[in-house]
Amino acid sequence: xxxxxxxIAATAAIMLISSPVLAHARLVSATPGNGTTVxxxxxxxxxxxxxxxxxxxxxxxxxxxxxxxxxTKAVSEDGKTLGGSxxxxxxxxxxxxxxxxxxxDGHRMTGAHSFTVR
Amino acid sequence: xxxxLTVVGLRWLQFAAAVLxxxxxxxxxxxxxxxxxxxxxRAAIIAGLVLSVAALGGLLAQTAMMAGGWEAxxxxxxxxxxxxxxxxxxxxxxxxxxxxxxVAALVLGREQRAGEWxxxxxxxxxxASFAWSGHGAGxxxxxxxxxxxxxxxxxxxxxxxLSALVAFCLLLIxxxxxxxxxxxxxxxxxxxxxxxxxxxxxxxxxINAAFLxxxxxxDRITGSTWGLLLIAKLVLVAVMVGLAAHNRFTLTPALSxxxxxxxxxxxxxxRLRISIGLEMLAGFSLLGLVAAMGVQMPPASM
Numbered sequence: 001x002x003x004x005x006x007x008i009a010a011t012a013a014i015m016l017i018s019s020p021v022l023a024h025a026r027l028v029s030a031t032p033g034n035g036t037t038v039x040x041x042x043x044x045x046x047x048x049x050x051x052x053x054x055x056x057x058x059x060x061x062x063x064x065x066x067x068x069x070x071x072t073k074a075v076s077e078d079g080k081t082l083g084g085s086x087x088x089x090x091x092x093x094x095x096x097x098x099x100x101x102x103x104x105d106g107h108r109m110t111g112a113h114s115f116t117v118r
Numbered sequence: 119x120x121x122x123l124t125v126v127g128l129r130w131l132q133f134a135a136a137v138l139x140x141x142x143x144x145x146x147x148x149x150x151x152x153x154x155x156x157x158x159x160r161a162a163i164i165a166g167l168v169l170s171v172a173a174l175g176g177l178l179a180q181t182a183m184m185a186g187g188w189e190a191x192x193x194x195x196x197x198x199x200x201x202x203x204x205x206x207x208x209x210x211x212x213x214x215x216x217x218x219x220x221v222a223a224l225v226l227g228r229e230q231r232a233g234e235w236x237x238x239x240x241x242x243x244x245x246a247s248f249a250w251s252g253h254g255a256g257x258x259x260x261x262x263x264x265x266x267x268x269x270x271x272x273x274x275x276x277x278x279x280l281s282a283l284v285a286f287c288l289l290l291i292x293x294x295x296x297x298x299x300x301x302x303x304x305x306x307x308x309x310x311x312x313x314x315x316x317x318x319x320x321x322x323x324x325i326n327a328a329f330l331x332x333x334x335x336x337d338r339i340t341g342s343t344w345g346l347l348l349i350a351k352l353v354l355v356a357v358m359v360g361l362a363a364h365n366r367f368t369l370t371p372a373l374s375x376x377x378x379x380x381x382x383x384x385x386x387x388x389r390l391r392i393s394i395g396l397e398m399l400a401g402f403s404l405l406g407l408v409a410a411m412g413v414q415m416p417p418a419s420m
Contacts (some may be wrong), residue, residue, distance in 0.1 A: 014367075032393050056184045102184035106206050106251070107415065 023102040025050040027081075027111055034113035040089035041117065044071075046099055051079035055104035059108045065095045089118045121183045121191075122413055126177040129409035132286070133248070134402060135172055138165035138240035139220055140274075141281015147234055149285060149304055149311075158288055159224065164235070166221035169244060170214040177201070177210035180251070182415075209250035216244040246279050251412075262328075267345070270327035275318040280306055280405075283398040285309025290391040298373065298383040307369040310411040312362060319355075344414035347407050354404040361397040371394055 025048040032038045044061065054075040059082050061069045071084035082099060098112040142162040181200045182191025190196060200207035201267040220240035227233010249269035286308075289301050327348075331339065339345030 034367050053184060053199065053204065055196065056186065057191075058186075067282075100186055101188075104204050104206070106184055107413070108184055108186055 002041070025052045025101060025107075025109065027099075027109075029112060030097070030117035037116040037118055039118060040091075041086075042089050043083060043085045044097060045081055045083040046097075047081045048076065048101060050103060052082070052101040052103055054079060056108070057082050057100065059097065059099045061086075061095055061097050064096075069095070092117055121179060124174070124179045125183050125408045125413055126406075127385050128172050128179050129251075129412055130406045132176055133409060134206050135165040135204055135407040136213075136217075136241065136245045136248070137277045137280045137405070138162060138284060138364065139169050139217060140238065140386060141277050142285055143224065143234055143238050144278065145285040147238065149282060149308060161288070162241075163221055163224050166217045166224065166227065166237075166241065169385045170217035170221070171296035173210050173214035173217065173244075176251075177207060177214075179322075180210070205250045207267075211248045212417070213244045213247040213251075216240045216247070219412040220244065245273050245301065246316055248273050264325065265329045268322040268329075271318055272326060272346040275315040275322070275348070279315040279319070280398070280401040281292070281310060283289060283394055283401060286393070286394050287398055290387055291402060293387045298387065299377045301387075302370065302374045305375060309366050309370070312366070316362070317360060330416035330418050332418040338417040342415065342417055344411055347411045347414065351404055351411070352377075353408045354400045354407070358397050358400045358404070361393055365390065365393050365397070 013095065027046060028049050029102055030049045031043075031045050032041055043057070043108060046059065057073075057075060058069070061071060063069060067088065068111070069086060071086050073087065074083045076083065087091065094116050095115055096114045098110070100108065102108045102112040122369065139162050142165070146158055151155045177199070178192060181196050182188045185191040185193075185196050185309035197207075202210055204210075217240070220237040223240060224234045227236060249266050286301075288307065289304070290298070293301065331345075331353065339348065369386065369390045373383060373390060376383045376386045
């Protein structure tokens with residue numbers, strides 16, 4: 001019985017301290033962020049909590065008419081930030097960012113958000 | 119065909135095949151006093167072959183899942199990236215290789231103890247490799263090793279339990295009256311192994327839950343698909359433990375008494391066959407739930 005109690009106690013202790021270490025990538029920050037208004041951005045960046053598989057990551061930006069804006073994709077050295085740079089600064093309007101990444105554990109995640117350029 | 123569904127289906131097939139490939143030779147070596155049925159050996163060889171093919175299929179499907187489509191996933195570049203740069207990819211290749219090694223050992227080392235041992239160890243490695251293609255390898259830091267070890271022990275204990283059920287079903291499906299005594303002894307002998315397996319499953323299951331749910335994730339269990347699958351899994355575990363207890367404390371003693379009294383064992387054997395068959399069915403359904411849990415987000419990662 002003592003052993004069972006120690007196992008339960010040890011498990012409870014692990015439970016209390018373990019939750020933040022599970023390696024699933026999630027979006028931590030985006031620039032420009034969702035719903036923000038910015039002036040003539042030349043780049044966008046999306047930072048995730050964990051490294052992701054660079055070859056399977058995509059980021060696309062389209063304007064309010066649904067036209068894709070040409071961008072050059074880049075992944076940071078630490079493998080956590082997905083970025084894109086535009087050939088020219090974005091002009092006034094509402095833009096939508098859609099992204100997809102695959103975490104190293106096989107999970108694919110997608111997301112989208114919008115920002116305004118004035 | 120849906121990629122997610124294919125990944126889940128191939129994960130289930132790999133689990134089921136690995137359980138049989140690892141567990142049946144193990145049962146033959148330790149669970150029986152007399153040489154076991156040839157059907158168990160043949161089943162282990164077929165399961166090993168299925169495991170190696172399913173592992174390679176699983177690698178393709180998992181790559182397609184990561185790449186976001188079949189076409190992108192089947193590209194040589196994508197596959198070579200997953201095999202070389204992700205533990206998930208390496209685990210699938212190693213699993214397929216170990217499964218083939220196990221099959222070769224069973225075929226070439228026929229009737230030899232060494233061949234049997236190589237096969238058991240190779241298939242045990244294949245079972246352990248599941249820890250790297252599920253959530254077991256997802257935890258980082260010094261506690262990550264504990265999660266990985268718990269996941270490996272969980273998979274091995276589950277394989278021992280489930281494969282014994284299959285082996286007993288093979289023994290009970292076409293029972294010969296003169297073998298009833300041996301079957302009764304094996305069933306009684308498995309009681310302690312089964313209890314240890316259940317204890318290991320409970321302990322390692324709690325450790326895994328600690329990592330995958332965490333204190334903060336407890337209130338998200340019922341709100342997530344992963345959590346609902348876990349609840350369904352626990353219900354099946356409770357059913358299996360209930361049936362196991364019924365087999366151990368009621369049905370096996372009844373068979374032993376019939377054997378000792380040299381009366382007809384057919385009735386006791388039939389009841390055991392139904393009960394163990396149901397327990398096995400619950401076990402393989404449970405593997406399906408675990409296969410689905412692997413593609414869902416656990417609460418700790420939300």
